[in-house]
Amino acid sequence: MEALSFGFMQRALITCVVVCAVAPLAGAFVVQRRQSLIGDGIGHVAFAGVGLAFLTGTSPLLGAMAMAIIAAVVLFRLERRGRLGGDLSLALIFYGGIALGYLFSQRAGGGLNSVVGFLFGSPNNISWSEVAAITALCAAVAIVVTALYGPLVSISFDEAAARVSGVPTDAVMLALTVVVALIVVGGMQALGVLLIAGMMVVPVAAASQLARSYRSTMLGASAVGVLSAVVGVLVAYYADASTGASIVLTAIACYILATGLRAVRRRYPVQGG
Amino acid sequence: MASDAAHPLGEPSRPPPAQEVVLAYDQVTFGYTRVPVLREVSLHVRAREFVALVGPNGAGKTTLMRLGLGLLEPSHGTVRLFGKEVGGFREWGRVGYVPQRAGAGASLPVSVEEVVRTGLAGHLGLFRRPTAHHRQRIEHVLDLMGLAPFRGEPIEELSGGQMQRTLIARALVTDPQLLVLDEPTTGVDADARRILKEALEHLVQVEHVAVVYISHDPEGFEGLADRVIEVRAGHANVLRSASGDAALPRPGWESSWRR
Numbered sequence: 001m002e003a004l005s006f007g008f009m010q011r012a013l014i015t016c017v018v019v020c021a022v023a024p025l026a027g028a029f030v031v032q033r034r035q036s037l038i039g040d041g042i043g044h045v046a047f048a049g050v051g052l053a054f055l056t057g058t059s060p061l062l063g064a065m066a067m068a069i070i071a072a073v074v075l076f077r078l079e080r081r082g083r084l085g086g087d088l089s090l091a092l093i094f095y096g097g098i099a100l101g102y103l104f105s106q107r108a109g110g111g112l113n114s115v116v117g118f119l120f121g122s123p124n125n126i127s128w129s130e131v132a133a134i135t136a137l138c139a140a141v142a143i144v145v146t147a148l149y150g151p152l153v154s155i156s157f158d159e160a161a162a163r164v165s166g167v168p169t170d171a172v173m174l175a176l177t178v179v180v181a182l183i184v185v186g187g188m189q190a191l192g193v194l195l196i197a198g199m200m201v202v203p204v205a206a207a208s209q210l211a212r213s214y215r216s217t218m219l220g221a222s223a224v225g226v227l228s229a230v231v232g233v234l235v236a237y238y239a240d241a242s243t244g245a246s247i248v249l250t251a252i253a254c255y256i257l258a259t260g261l262r263a264v265r266r267r268y269p270v271q272g273g
Numbered sequence: 274m275a276s277d278a279a280h281p282l283g284e285p286s287r288p289p290p291a292q293e294v295v296l297a298y299d300q301v302t303f304g305y306t307r308v309p310v311l312r313e314v315s316l317h318v319r320a321r322e323f324v325a326l327v328g329p330n331g332a333g334k335t336t337l338m339r340l341g342l343g344l345l346e347p348s349h350g351t352v353r354l355f356g357k358e359v360g361g362f363r364e365w366g367r368v369g370y371v372p373q374r375a376g377a378g379a380s381l382p383v384s385v386e387e388v389v390r391t392g393l394a395g396h397l398g399l400f401r402r403p404t405a406h407h408r409q410r411i412e413h414v415l416d417l418m419g420l421a422p423f424r425g426e427p428i429e430e431l432s433g434g435q436m437q438r439t440l441i442a443r444a445l446v447t448d449p450q451l452l453v454l455d456e457p458t459t460g461v462d463a464d465a466r467r468i469l470k471e472a473l474e475h476l477v478q479v480e481h482v483a484v485v486y487i488s489h490d491p492e493g494f495e496g497l498a499d500r501v502i503e504v505r506a507g508h509a510n511v512l513r514s515a516s517g518d519a520a521l522p523r524p525g526w527e528s529s530w531r532r
């Protein structure tokens with residue numbers, strides 16, 4: 001395939017596949033707890049970190065990482081105190097993050113062009129060392145999610161019962177929120193802070209249409225993530241479109257297809273199965 | 274994470290001596306605001322005992338249970354599980370909990386077996402997978418609750434009764450010595466209620482599990498309850514014991530009263 005003969009395309013494809021395979025693993029727990037917007041909230045604050053990094057002359061990745069982890073801890077504490085139920089606190093975090101990020105980058109002498117790649121992703125500009133860093137970050141996320149799988153399923157299904165069965169629910173949920181922050185940072189260059197949260201949620205929504213268990217939902221969501229990444233990167237190349245947008249739109253197409261298949265399956269159930 | 278040597282999963286379960294107090298409230302007061310929901314409640318549940326908690330909606334039955342399970346902290350008084358203050362209690366495998374309407378809001382498919390398995394999460398901790406003994410226990414509770422044919426089914430496709438049995442199976446998977454059920458017959462049809470009752474009968478009589486059963490529906494515990502305790506106006510009063518009805522002269526004296 002011609003597209004994959006270019007180094008920048010190979011790097012873009014590897015990064016997008018790795019990020020989109022891992023994002024739904026944490027996303028499944030976030031969706032089950034009806035906190036689909038938490039990744040989005042952290043993404044907005046991570047953008048403030050990018051702006052701050054421009055202003056202070058440090059690495060945007062480090063700036064985003066620091067702010068995303070702070071946001072994760074603050075959001076976790078708000079959620080634990082029951083103050084995340086309404087949409088006001090999330091809205092304040094969303095708009096505050098975006099406003100600060102843009103203000104900081106403007107003060108640093110940059111304009112919209114300097115930050116647009118962080119908002120919507122620019123996978124074609126990723127270096128091999130960045131591919132390695134993002135892959136390591138995603139591997140760490142996959143290991144943490146695997147380690148916490150049992151406790152996370154337990155909490156996602158019923159937190160009170162999980163506590164009574166001896167699961168340290170606060171520690172596990174804080175770890176999940178930090179994992180979401182790491183995914184936002186890992187996916188920032190590939191898909192952008194505004195689109196990465198979509199890849200935590202949409203593949204899960206697609207897989208859940210056809211799956212019959214939690215495990216199959218997670219594995220199916222990861223597969224939808226990989227498929228969306230491959231199709232999205234290639235479509236973006238041949239149609240000269242935005243990669244992040246193509247990936248998320250492919251995932252949404254998978255969701256629509258899965259919804260249709262589910263409707264067909266319900267109308268014509270498999271006999272004797 | 275519970276790493277208790279006395280965990281029932283470590284060896285075949287032996288019920289505690291019948292006189293052991295498994296759950297004790299002493300002079301417990303609690304309020305969500307400044308106004309107490311429960312006032313100086315004292316109540317002891319012994320091993321192998323079936324205690325039904327009844328009372329009007331909002332009287333504090335569920336609050337009382339949540340205090341007993343360490344999900345809430347009392348403003349005054351102490352709560353003990355198996356002789357230890359609930360705040361420092363770690364042997365959670367000895368306790369099974371079936372909350373009200375658990376999983377009703379699940380937005381992703383979860384299979385019956387996966388739900389039952391979640392009961393082991395606290396015991397297994399990180400990275401540990403269920404051993405052959407755990408798998409045997411899962412099979413046992415699936416059989417006990419008549420769920421083996423539905424093990425791979427998503428719970429959203431179950432009837433109300435099957436759902437409740439799934440939650441009870443989850444609570445039983447660690448082989449607990451105390452089982453707490455909060456309104457288990459809500460949204461369950463008559464047939465399923467009968468099956469639930471038979472399963473509870475088996476647990477009490479054969480497996481010697483102490484049961485605390487919260488319900489406003491006496492049919493669910495009729496013939497099973499050793500004591501029926503009414504929670505009303507912030508107090509817990511014994512309405513009936515196995516030896517007959519008891520009309521109490523004043524609230525709050527229950528702890529000294531035994532059947």
